[in-house]
Amino acid sequence: MTPCGMNFSTLAGSCGGGNQIPGFLGVGRLYVLSQKFVSADGGLKRLVWMPKTLKDFYRERFAARANAVGVPDLLDRIADETTATSAEELVEFLTKSGHPAWKWNR
DSSP states (O other): OOOTTTTTHHHHHHHHHTOTTTTOOOOOOOGGGSSSTGGGGGGGGGGOOOOOOHHHHHHHHHHHHHHHOOTHHHHHHOOOOOOOHHHHHHHHHHHHHHHHHHHHHH
């Protein structure tokens, strides 16, 4: 279950295949590690939630990009289904972890 109230497969199916839905962004897994990933909105530092399996997939590759954006432990500050399945839990996790996207909202 994701914080927006959908399970991940439903969410992925909604914005996959080129569907455009406000507030959702469907991209390839490796594009997330690109310097161009949502660069106009703050890039990698704006990523606040992803499935744990995706975090595990990224673990080694993510370190270099996180260092490049100045937050070496960024992957650990990103919530997953084991830490947040509701908006309230996500806010609590982002606050406790000191996630850079949450700091922008303050």
